[in-house]
Amino acid sequence: MIELIDISYAYSGISALKNINIHVEKGEAVALMGANGSGKSTLLKIINGLISPDSGVYKFDKEEITAKKLREAKFAKLFHQRIGFVFQNSDTQLFCADVYDEVAFGPRQMGLSESEVEQRVNDCLTLLSIEAFKHRQPYHLSGGEKRKVAIACVLALNPEVLVMDEPMNGLDPRTQRWLVEFMVKLNQAGKTLLISTHNLELVQEISQRAILFDENHSIIADMPTDILLMEIELLKKVNLVDEYYHRHEGEHHAHFHNHNYNL
Template sequence: MIELSDVSYSYEGTAALRNVSLRIEKGESVALMGMNGSGKSTLLKLINGILFPDSGVYRFCGEEITHKKMQDPLFSKRFHQRIGFVFQNADTQLFCADVYDEIAFGPRQMGLEESETEKRVEDCLSLLSIEALRHRQPYHLSGGEKRKVAIASVLALNPEVLVFDEPLVGLDPRAQRWFVSFLMKLHAAGKTLIVSTHNLEMVQEIAGRAILFDENHTIAADRPAESLLEDVDLLIQTNLVDEYYHHHPGAGHQHFHIHPF
């Protein structure tokens, strides 16, 4: 479904991605890991057609995504409907005057009947358990609520691929748990998920496969999540964790304890 071959990107001379190649099939769920600034966010923007590779090729469902093609409004709209992007900072994703309008924005654009739009908005509200926020202004919600509204507004488009940039940052532990199980539900519903995260516990729960970025903006490893999390040397080498890190295989639960040295 998503295919990058030998993609590089740099911001005014500073490399952000170097020769990245990867394939993501329909229905997969993939976690992107790597220290801050290793290129995860850039990759997500590239996948969503906000940025375009300096060199290399990005294909979505066999179709090459280029700046020129995205200039064609119909093509780009179809593309954006099929792949949804939830930003890291929900603040910068909400621009409507109330939550209902925010979620209805996409369905209305798609020209759905108002009754169908209403159904979608209500479904999204209940799916994220934010029915009570229906008439609130997004701007004044708490961080977690904003995140949920942002997710609902993307979900209402019913995209095939959902891309999340650091979805757990800034959420309290309970919201984090809720979110992990929500992602699992989405995956079970057949959605393709791409999630960048620093939360290693979450990786093995939601993702079958994990991709680890190196400091020098290349892919250091791309394998089943379980085996990657056990490779402590590699995680230390890519500066993602320090020597105190340890992994509990098969741990599907949140745990809390202290390790003296």
């Protein structure tokens, strides 16, 4: 479904991605992990066609995606219907006067009738328990509320591939839990998921496979998530865990605390 061949990218001389090779099959759920600045968001932007790589080839469903093709309105529209993107920063994603119009934007672009649009918007608002914000200005919502609206916008498009950049950030525990379960359901329903996250506790619930970036913007590991989580030395090396990180034997969860710290 997604094929990245030897992709590199730099922001006016500042390297962000170096020789990235990734192949994601339809229906996979893949996590992108790595320290701050390792290149996760840049890669997700390339996959969503927001920026084009300096070198290398990006193929979506076997077709090469180029800046030239994305400038063709018809091609871009079809492409963006098939792949939905939840940005790391919701402010860059929300621009309408009220939440209803924000979530309706995608379905309207798809050419659905206004009654179909209404149905879809209401379904998505209900799903995220944000019906009460329907007529609020997205700009004035709290950070977590904005993220829920951003997620509703993407779900309203019902894309085949969902790309989410740190979707759990800033959400309260109950909403995080809901989102994890929802992502699992989406994946079981056949959606391809690509999710960047620093959340080591939830990552193995949402992905079978994890791709790990090092701080030099290259891929250092691509393996089953549960196996990667046991590679403590590797996680330390890429600055994803600190010296206090450990796992309880026989238990799936991992957490941080210092054994020498008595309260």
